[in-house]
Amino acid sequence: MSQHPSQILPASFADPADENALLRASLIEAQRRIAELELLAETDPLTGLANERRFRAELERVAGQAARHGTPAALLSIDLRGLGAINARHGRFAGDTALNHVARLLASLIRSTDVLARVGGSRFALLLDHLDPDSAIDTGERLARCIAADPVDLGPLSVSVEAAVAATGILPGDSVEDVLQRAERNLERAKSEA
Numbered sequence: 001m002s003q004h005p006s007q008i009l010p011a012s013f014a015d016p017a018d019e020n021a022l023l024r025a026s027l028i029e030a031q032r033r034i035a036e037l038e039l040l041a042e043t044d045p046l047t048g049l050a051n052e053r054r055f056r057a058e059l060e061r062v063a064g065q066a067a068r069h070g071t072p073a074a075l076l077s078i079d080l081r082g083l084g085a086i087n088a089r090h091g092r093f094a095g096d097t098a099l100n101h102v103a104r105l106l107a108s109l110i111r112s113t114d115v116l117a118r119v120g121g122s123r124f125a126l127l128l129d130h131l132d133p134d135s136a137i138d139t140g141e142r143l144a145r146c147i148a149a150d151p152v153d154l155g156p157l158s159v160s161v162e163a164a165v166a167a168t169g170i171l172p173g174d175s176v177e178d179v180l181q182r183a184e185r186n187l188e189r190a191k192s193e194a
Contacts, residue, residue, distance in 0.1 A: 044118040046096055047103035055117035055125050059176050062129055066170050073170040074136030075179055076126040077187040078106070078143065081162045083122040086152075094154050098161055101152045109146055125183075133169035140165040166190040 042054035050058070065071045080102060087095035099118070106116055106124060115127040126143075128136050144165045151158035166186035170179055 047100055047118050049103050049107070049124075050115060050117035052117065052119040055115065055119055055127070056176060058115045058117075058127055059170075059179060062127055063170055063174050063176055063179060065129070066174065067172050070172055071130060072132040074128045074131055074133050075168045075170060075183050076128060076136060076140045076143070077166045077168065077183045077190075078124040078126065078140075079164045079187060079191060080122040080124075080147075081164060081191075083161070086159055086161075090154060090159070094152075094159070097154060098152045098159065101150075102147055102161060102163070105146060105150055106143060109143060133167060136167040136169070140167045164191040 042051055042057075043049070044051045059075070062071075062073045066073050080098070083095055083098060086098050099122070103116075103118065103124070106126070110116060110126065113129055115129075117125050117127075119125045128139060131139070144163050147161055147163045151160045164187060166183065166189065168179060168183040168186050
């Protein structure tokens, strides 16, 4: 006497529709997890802003647009002054609070199309797409004033933070490295002038 194939297979293989539903659910969960991990790989864990990896990818995109379409763009390099002193005087938690404070402040002052990233210990970078260098200079000066005018609340005391800000135009034909080298020189000049 022969048995029907569904009687031989384990119960989990008896209904292909159930098996397909389980596989689809597993695939959706795996895709969600991959997206979550990709986001974490491009996000600064302290501030939640884009990290240097994502910043470089965005800079590549903006430099490409400038080359292809002549689209004006600029990079603002922002270096917080006195963060080491805050860490030394009030502890690392206070320094982290200052970084988060400035990150939130900057994010609230920029356009939704701009890309703000934390690219180093006390450094931020801001890509200003579709903005000419003169307007970028004005924006940088405004952001520096806003940072200085909005002290960090550390509970029993408030601590002022200042920033050196330098604007760098992104020109047609610029590579990412060209822009970053000019930005570094401009920031060093801004830091020495202040």
